[in-house]
Structures are given as structure tokens and as C-alpha cells.
Amino acid sequence: MDNLVANNTVDITPENFQQVILVDSKEKIVLVDFWAEWSEESKAVSPILAKIASENRDNLILARVDCDRQQEVAAQFGIRSLPTVMVVKDGQPVDGFAGPQAEEQIREFLSKYLPNPEDEFLAKAGEAIYEGNYAAAFPFAKQAYELNESNVNAKYMYIDCLIETGSIEVAKTLLETITMVDQDSRYQTMLGKVELAEQAAESPEIQQLTAQVEAEPDNLQVKVELAVQLQQAHKSAEALSLLFSVLQKDLNFGEAKKLMLDMVNALPDGDSLKSEYRRKVYSLLY
Numbered sequence: 375m376d377n378l379v380a381n382n383t384v385d386i387t388p389e390n391f392q393q394v395i396l397v398d399s400k401e402k403i404v405l406v407d408f409w410a411e412w413s414e415e416s417k418a419v420s421p422i423l424a425k426i427a428s429e430n431r432d433n434l435i436l437a438r439v440d441c442d443r444q445q446e447v448a449a450q451f452g453i454r455s456l457p458t459v460m461v462v463k464d465g466q467p468v469d470g471f472a473g474p475q476a477e478e479q480i481r482e483f484l485s486k487y488l489p490n491p492e493d494e495f496l497a498k499a500g501e502a503i504y505e506g507n508y509a510a511a512f513p514f515a516k517q518a519y520e521l522n523e524s525n526v527n528a529k530y531m532y533i534d535c536l537i538e539t540g541s542i543e544v545a546k547t548l549l550e551t552i553t554m555v556d557q558d559s560r561y562q563t564m565l566g567k568v569e570l571a572e573q574a575a576e577s578p579e580i581q582q583l584t585a586q587v588e589a590e591p592d593n594l595q596v597k598v599e600l601a602v603q604l605q606q607a608h609k610s611a612e613a614l615s616l617l618f619s620v621l622q623k624d625l626n627f628g629e630a631k632k633l634m635l636d637m638v639n640a641l642p643d644g645d646s647l648k649s650e651y652r653r654k655v656y657s658l659l660y
Contacts, residue, residue: 382427383436386447394437396465403434403487404462408453410441415474416457422477423459426484433488437462461487492518492528499531508538512642526556530564537567539642540608542575574607587616594620594627605637613637614651621658 384394386406394404407423409416420438427436441448441456451460451467460470461484471483495518502511512535518525519532529548536545549564583600590596597616604613617634620627634655641648 382431386437386439399462404437406437406460408439408458413456419457492521508535509642511535513644516644530560540610542571571608575609
């Protein structure tokens with residue numbers, strides 16, 4: 375790529391027009407800013423474009439056209455008013471706008487041409503899910519969702535990870551926020567997963583042990599056995615709560631401490647339960 379755009383901003387002249395507009399636009403999006411010194415509105419838009427360009431050095435070139443000095447270039451694009459901004463891809467103008475725009479509007483306009491900040495995390499989460507490793511996928515899916523909660527793909531992936539790692543109630547709450555227009559086949563799949571997880575949590579073994587715990591609240595062994603069953607049914611919060619209550623009664627009871635630490639360590643990074651119960655166990659040990 376021409377060294378004139380090494381910092382991803384260039385002033386267009388007849389000499390570099392072909393390189394930037396026709397050649398460089400095959401590698402990156404070229405955002406052409408048509409402006410003039412006498413146009414206060416164009417001078418208000420230009421700093422916004424420069425800011426966005428500085429944030430997207432790997433994906434965008436800002437090409438500035440001073441319409442007073444480069445009338446021939448402006449004429450080639452048929453510019454009739456300022457400010458005018460055009461998006462050039464593969465040597466062709468593909469989109470644009472004329473007139474003053476707020477930063478939020480410009481960012482929304484460019485969002486379909488630039489990668490979203492959450493895309494990298496979604497890709498990493500997707501790779502881990504493909505390998506069946508939801509615990510590894512969880513922190514990436516969570517980060518993607520937190521970066522852009524309106525990204526429905528990030529939301530579905532995060533919900534999937536929540537279900538597969540046992541946070542059923544959180545997953546159900548998020549599912550309720552998905553609007554009708556976004557309720558595609560993934561929505562039905564997530565509902566099905568939630569239903570299966572809840573059915574597993576109501577297994578005869580869990581029901582029997584729950585009844586026994588209610589009848590014998592001081593029976594620590596039964597609580598440990600119920601915690602194991604709940605963990606297998608992806609009810610991590612309930613399992614950890616039970617084990618913690620056992621350790622509060624007797625820190626060295628059977629395998630309770632080892633089970634507790636194993637369950638905590640098995641939780642995905644980024645899961646609030648992991649940090650919560652690490653603190654609680656630490657408070658008991660020290």
C-alpha cells in the first residue's frame with residue numbers, strides 16, 4: 375500500500391487518486407471526505423471522521439478532498455454540496471451521505487462497513503464451541519455481549535454458554551429480552567436446551583435427596599450427595615450453596631472441601647459464581 379497512507383489518512387490529489395481510490399480500496403474501505411475551508415459544516419464533520427479513522431487503522435483509509443484545490447477530483451464524483459462523505463470499496467463508491475451529521479449517526483452509518491469490536495471475541499467463542507468446550511467459550515462470549523448488548527449473535531452465543539455451564543436462570547432472563555423479530559431458529563433451540571436442563575434438575579434422584587435434606591437438615595452427607603447431583607444437572611449455584619453450608623458446619627467433612635474446590639475451578643472464567651465462591655472458600659480457610 376502506498377506510503378502516503380501509512381497513517382491511514384491522505385489528502386487526495388490527481389497524482390495519488392488512482393492509487394488510493396482504485397487500488398487501496400481493494401484492501402481497505404476508503405472513506406472520502408469532501409470539504410472546503412469556507413464550509414463550517416464540513417469542517418465540523420472532518421474531525422469526527424478523523425477520530426473514527428484513527429480507531430480503525432487496520433480497516434479504513436480516510437481520503438480527504440479539499441474541493442477548492444482539487445476541483446477536478448470533486449467534479450469526477452459529482453459533488454454538489456458540502457459536506458459530502460463517500461464510502462469507496464473495490465474502486466467504486468458504494469454509499470455516502472451529504473450534509474452535517476452527528477458522531478453517533480456517522481458511526482451507525484459506517485457500522486456495516488467496519489468490523490465490530492466484539493467480532494474477535496465472537497470468533498474465539500465460536501471456535502471453542504465448535505470443539506465442544508463451552509467453559510473456554512464462556513469468557514469470550516460474555517465479553518462480546520458486554521461490548522455490544524444489541525448484537526443478537528453475541529446474545530445468543532452468550533445464552534448458549536450460560537445454559538451449557540449451568541446458569542439456567544440467567545439464560546432464561548436473557549432469552550426474555552430477545553424481541554419477536556430476532557426469535558429465529560436459535561431462539562427455539564435455546565428454549566429447548568433450557569427445558570431439558572430444567573427437566574434434568576427435576577430427576578427422581580434430585581427430588582428424593584431434596585426431600586431427605588428437608589427432613590434431615592443436619593445430615594451433611596445427604597447435602598453433599600444432593601450437591602453432586604445438582605452439579606451434574608448444571609445447577610451450579612444451588613450445588614455450591616449447599617456445599618458451602620456443609621463447610622460452614624464442618625470444614626473438614628468428608629470430600630466436601632475437595633468437591634467444592636473442584637466445582638469452583640470447573641466454572642468458566644468470567645462467571646460471577648467463580649469469583650464469589652473463591653472468596654467464600656478463602657474466608658473459611660483463612
